[in-house]
Amino acid sequence: MSADAQISKPYLRRIVCTIGPVSDWIGAKAGFSDTLRFESDGTPEALRVNASIQKTLMGMPDPSKIDIYNLSEATRNAMRNSLTEITLEAGWRNSELHKVFKGSVLSVQSQRSGPDIVTSVTALPGLGAIAQAAVTKTYAAGMPVRDVVRDIGEQITGIEVKAQMLKDIPGVIGKGGWSFAGSAKDALTELANEYGFSWSVDDNLLMAVGDTAKFDGMIELDGESGALINVAPMLQGPMQLQTGVSINAIYAPGVIPGTTVRVKSTIAGALSGDYRIHTARYNLDCYSDSWTMALESFSLFNG
Secondary structure, three states, X not given: OOHHHHHHOOOOEEEEXXXXXXOOOOHHHHOOOOOEEEEEOOXXXXXXXXXXXXXXXXXXXXXXXXXXXXXXXXXXXXXXXXXXXXXXXXXXXXXXXXXXXXXXXXXXXXEEEOOEEEEEEEEEOOHHHHHHOEEEEEEOOOOEHHHHHHHHHHOOOOOEEEEEEEEOXXXXXXXXXXXXXXXXXXXXXXXHHHHOEEXXXXXXXXXXXXXXXXXXXXXXXXXXXXXXXXXXXXXXXXXXXXXXXXXXXXXXXXXOOOOEEEEXXXXXXXXXXXXXXXXXXXXXXXXXXXXXXXXXXXXXXXX
């Protein structure tokens, strides 16, 4: 193997966690103007950061949890007393970092674990914006549902709307139009149930995709290369009907709900194939073997 080939291989995992004031709905009230940056790379000199990040294509995900080890008392107090925004990036020392999570902090708690003090941060993407946003509007018959979704998203302060993240949303508003008065979250959910698409907020970005559509791109998870850990059927009911598949793999940047993975299993060959991802959980830690993602794909929404 050439020297260039050796250098190009990923090595020394790296996590960067940035905490700063929430800009969308708290602003100056946060009282925490400084941005803190913690880097974790598995070396004795760095802080340990581990994360369990939740993402879904179906509404708001469960809260994500990020643990930071052995912060100073002043830093712990500042984090606990201020509502802040948190961003997590992950990658390798010899490659660029990729954003894994960005959201608003729900809670900060510190406790002792053996010789360490662990500060646990729970957070949700777009928490403040989604909680505060309201929609009171009527949309005319014949208006594409995609345009309605975009309009609702643009009314949510702090949430970004990009055309490429509104993918193949079917239908037009029916005869008599469509009226709504309530939270933006409930408006999007009602539309999704009626017209057949899924929506979520990821890294403060609105995502919506038709029930059988997929975002562009394909990432291969091959058991022979070690990228795929295992794939198994999801079974339900007394008849053990298969409702989808669960996939465990080494963390790969770019695998998010709505994208497609190509599974090549050397053990469960019958489950090899292309799957649209509906939920994802990333478990990242530079100080253990945890550098994985757990994915779910549901048959009902794969067309």
